[in-house]
Each structure stands twice: as structure tokens, then as C-alpha cells.
Amino acid sequence: MATVKRFSIFCPKCHHRFSLFAMLHHNIDVDTWVKEKADNHDCKAYADQMAKERAPRPVNPIKASKKSA
Numbered sequence: 001m002a003t004v005k006r007f008s009i010f011c012p013k014c015h016h017r018f019s020l021f022a023m024l025h026h027n028i029d030v031d032t033w034v035k036e037k038a039d040n041h042d043c044k045a046y047a048d049q050m051a052k053e054r055a056p057r058p059v060n061p062i063k064a065s066k067k068s069a
């Protein structure tokens with residue numbers, strides 16, 4: 001009986017490590033599958049997502065100038 005397993009996949013292109021949950025049939029070669037997933041990683045989408053999450057909040061110019069005054 002197949003069970004859902006968690007696979008840790010490392011993208012060699014953007015060096016991002018991510019997890020995938022998948023139910024693999026016993027006739028699937030896990031190493032090949034993992035490599036395929038790494039090869040198919042959407043590096044651009046990931047980079048965009050990271051850029052969004054890391055985008056600094058716009059600095060409030062009034063507060064910023066108060067500090068130095």
C-alpha cells in the first residue's frame with residue numbers, strides 16, 4: 001500500500017531546498033524522481049516569491065528624520 005512521504009529536494013540551480021509530499025509507486029525510482037523535481041524547480045518563481053517576502057517596508061521619511069534631529 002502506498003503512503004504519502006515527504007521528500008526533501010535541493011535545487012542545484014538556485015540552491016533552494018524545499019519539501020514535496022508525494023505518493024510514489026514502488027516502480028518509481030526515487031532518486032530519479034527527486035532529481036527530476038530539482039531539475040524542474042521554478043527558480044524564477046521562487047526568486048520572485050522571496051523578493052516579495054523580503055521586500056522592506058517603505059521607510060517612513062518623517063520617523064526616519066526625527067531620529068537624526
Ligand SMILES: [Zn+2]
Binds near residue numbers: 013042
Ligand atoms: Zn531552483
